[in-house]
Amino acid sequence: MTTGPAGPDADVQAVKFSRLARRGVLLGLSLAQVGVVGAGALLLVVSLYLGGRTLLYCAPALATLAALAWVRIAGTPVISWVPVAGRFVQRVATGQNVFHHRLSSPRPYGTLALPGDAASLRLWTDADAGGAMIHDPHARTLTAIVTVTHPAFTLLDPAEQQRRVTAWGRVLATGCRSGRVAALQVCERTLPDSGKGLTEWWAAHGSRSNSWVTRTYAELIDRAGPAGERHASTVSVSIDLRVCARAIRAAGGRMRGAAAVLTQEMESLCAALRAADLAPSAVLTPGDLALILRSAYDPVVAAALDRRGGAGLDLATAGPVSAAEEWGHTRSDSAFHCVLWISEWPRSAVYPSFLAPLIQTSGVRRTITVLFTPLRADAAARDIRKKKTEYLADAAQRAKLGQIEGAAQHAEYADVLQQEADLTAGHGVLRATGLICVSAPDLIELEQAVAAIEQAAIQASCETRRLWGQQAKAFAAAALPLCRPT
Structure with missing residues (x-):
C-alpha cells in the first residue's frame, strides 16, 4: 500500500493498494x-x-x-x-x-467446544492477569485478544484522521519488528443493542421511590428488547512458538514461558494502540471470549446474554449445539452464515475512510475481519526477488511469442518495485486478507444481506467473492477472533 498526495481541501493523504498478483508459471497459466x-x-x-x-x-x-x-x-x-x-x-x-454437540459426554478441561479444525484449540489461562490465551497445537501458535474502543473515525477533522492513520501504521509496524508475531487480526462486528447501558444508567441514577410512574418506567426498561445495533472491535495477536523458542526457554519454558512472551507482545501492541488514541482493554478473560464465540454461532441470544450478565460465560458450552456446512453457506444454531472474500482492494487512490460504506451498513448482521500476516525482512526480500524474476521471465517469453505486454502486467511490476523500495526504506511488509461474514435468520434474508454487502463493497471500491465449498473454515477465520488461517 502506498500513499499519494493529499486532497485539495483536506490534510488526509490518499492511499493505493497493490494489485492481486495473477501471474502464472508460464504465460499466465x-x-x-x-x-x-x-x-x-x-x-x-x-x-x-x-x-x-x-x-x-x-x-x-x-x-x-x-x-x-x-x-x-x-x-x-x-x-x-x-x-x-x-x-x-x-x-x-x-x-x-x-x-x-454431545450433551452427555463432558469435554476435557481446557478444550473449546468448536467444530471443524478449531476443535483442536486449547485454552491457557494466564495465572497473573487471568487472560485467556488460545493454543493451537497443530499450527504451534498462541493467541490473545483485546477489545478496542475508539471514536467515530469519519466524524474527526482531516488532520486528526491523518494523524490516527499514521499512528495505526505504527501499530502494524510493531508486528513486523520483533519477528515473533505470526498473525494480527482486526475484527469489527455488529451486535444487537441489548439496552444494557440504559439498564445500568437507570440502576445508577433512577428514582428509588415506589410511585406508579417509577414502577412503570422500570418495567418498560426491563422489558425493552434490542432497539438498534452497536459496533464492537477486537484486535488479536498470535505468536509463532517455533520462532519464539529461545525467548520461551528464557522465560521459563513450556506454556508458562510462551504466555510470558505473548504478554510482552501484547503490552507492546497496547502501548502502540494507546499512542494511536485507541483504548484497548485487558486481555479477554475466558468468560469474555466465551460470550464472543457464543454470539458468533448463536446471534439470537447475543442481546439476552449481554443484558443478563453472568450467563454464557463458560467456554465448555460456547460452541454451537449443531452446525452444518453447505456448498455456499453454513448454519449454526439460530442463524445462517455466508463468508465473502475481499478479492480486490481499491485499485485507484482512496482515502483511509474508504471502508465506511461497508462498516456503516445498517440492518445487516456482519463481521469484517482483516488478517495481517507479517513477513520477516529476509523472507520479504526473497519473495520480492522471486516475483521480479517471474515477471521478467514471463515478459521475455511473451516477447518471443510476439505477445504485447498489457497494462495489468506493468501495474503488477510497478507494485513489486514499490514494495522493494518500501522494504529498503525500512518499512515492514504485511499480507492483508479481508473477509466478511454475513449472518441472517433464514436463507432468504441471508441472500438479501449478502446482496446489500456486495453493493456496499462496490461503493467502497472493493471486489468481493463468495467462498464456495469452504464456508466452514472461512467462518472460523472471519467470525471468530482467533487468528485462524484461511
Missing part, C-alpha cells in the same frame, strides 16, 4: 493449468502417432482437459475448482460437514 495442458498435448501427440481412430477415441479426453484448463467458472479455471470440490465432497461423504 497456473501450475495446475500447465499440467493439464501438458497432459493434453502429450495425449494429442500419442494419438497422432498411433493414427487410425485413436484420435477419435481420445477426442472426449482432449475436450475434457481443454475445458479444465481454459473454461472459467466465477472467474476461476475449472481445474482450480477440482481440489475445492473434492475436499467438500469428501467432508460430506464422511459426515465431517455436520457437527452436533
Whole structure:
C-alpha cells in the first residue's frame, strides 16, 4: 500500500493498494493449468502417432482437459475448482460437514467446544492477569485478544484522521519488528443493542421511590428488547512458538514461558494502540471470549446474554449445539452464515475512510475481519526477488511469442518495485486478507444481506467473492477472533 498526495481541501493523504498478483508459471497459466495442458498435448501427440481412430477415441479426453484448463467458472479455471470440490465432497461423504454437540459426554478441561479444525484449540489461562490465551497445537501458535474502543473515525477533522492513520501504521509496524508475531487480526462486528447501558444508567441514577410512574418506567426498561445495533472491535495477536523458542526457554519454558512472551507482545501492541488514541482493554478473560464465540454461532441470544450478565460465560458450552456446512453457506444454531472474500482492494487512490460504506451498513448482521500476516525482512526480500524474476521471465517469453505486454502486467511490476523500495526504506511488509461474514435468520434474508454487502463493497471500491465449498473454515477465520488461517 502506498500513499499519494493529499486532497485539495483536506490534510488526509490518499492511499493505493497493490494489485492481486495473477501471474502464472508460464504465460499466465497456473501450475495446475500447465499440467493439464501438458497432459493434453502429450495425449494429442500419442494419438497422432498411433493414427487410425485413436484420435477419435481420445477426442472426449482432449475436450475434457481443454475445458479444465481454459473454461472459467466465477472467474476461476475449472481445474482450480477440482481440489475445492473434492475436499467438500469428501467432508460430506464422511459426515465431517455436520457437527452436533454431545450433551452427555463432558469435554476435557481446557478444550473449546468448536467444530471443524478449531476443535483442536486449547485454552491457557494466564495465572497473573487471568487472560485467556488460545493454543493451537497443530499450527504451534498462541493467541490473545483485546477489545478496542475508539471514536467515530469519519466524524474527526482531516488532520486528526491523518494523524490516527499514521499512528495505526505504527501499530502494524510493531508486528513486523520483533519477528515473533505470526498473525494480527482486526475484527469489527455488529451486535444487537441489548439496552444494557440504559439498564445500568437507570440502576445508577433512577428514582428509588415506589410511585406508579417509577414502577412503570422500570418495567418498560426491563422489558425493552434490542432497539438498534452497536459496533464492537477486537484486535488479536498470535505468536509463532517455533520462532519464539529461545525467548520461551528464557522465560521459563513450556506454556508458562510462551504466555510470558505473548504478554510482552501484547503490552507492546497496547502501548502502540494507546499512542494511536485507541483504548484497548485487558486481555479477554475466558468468560469474555466465551460470550464472543457464543454470539458468533448463536446471534439470537447475543442481546439476552449481554443484558443478563453472568450467563454464557463458560467456554465448555460456547460452541454451537449443531452446525452444518453447505456448498455456499453454513448454519449454526439460530442463524445462517455466508463468508465473502475481499478479492480486490481499491485499485485507484482512496482515502483511509474508504471502508465506511461497508462498516456503516445498517440492518445487516456482519463481521469484517482483516488478517495481517507479517513477513520477516529476509523472507520479504526473497519473495520480492522471486516475483521480479517471474515477471521478467514471463515478459521475455511473451516477447518471443510476439505477445504485447498489457497494462495489468506493468501495474503488477510497478507494485513489486514499490514494495522493494518500501522494504529498503525500512518499512515492514504485511499480507492483508479481508473477509466478511454475513449472518441472517433464514436463507432468504441471508441472500438479501449478502446482496446489500456486495453493493456496499462496490461503493467502497472493493471486489468481493463468495467462498464456495469452504464456508466452514472461512467462518472460523472471519467470525471468530482467533487468528485462524484461511
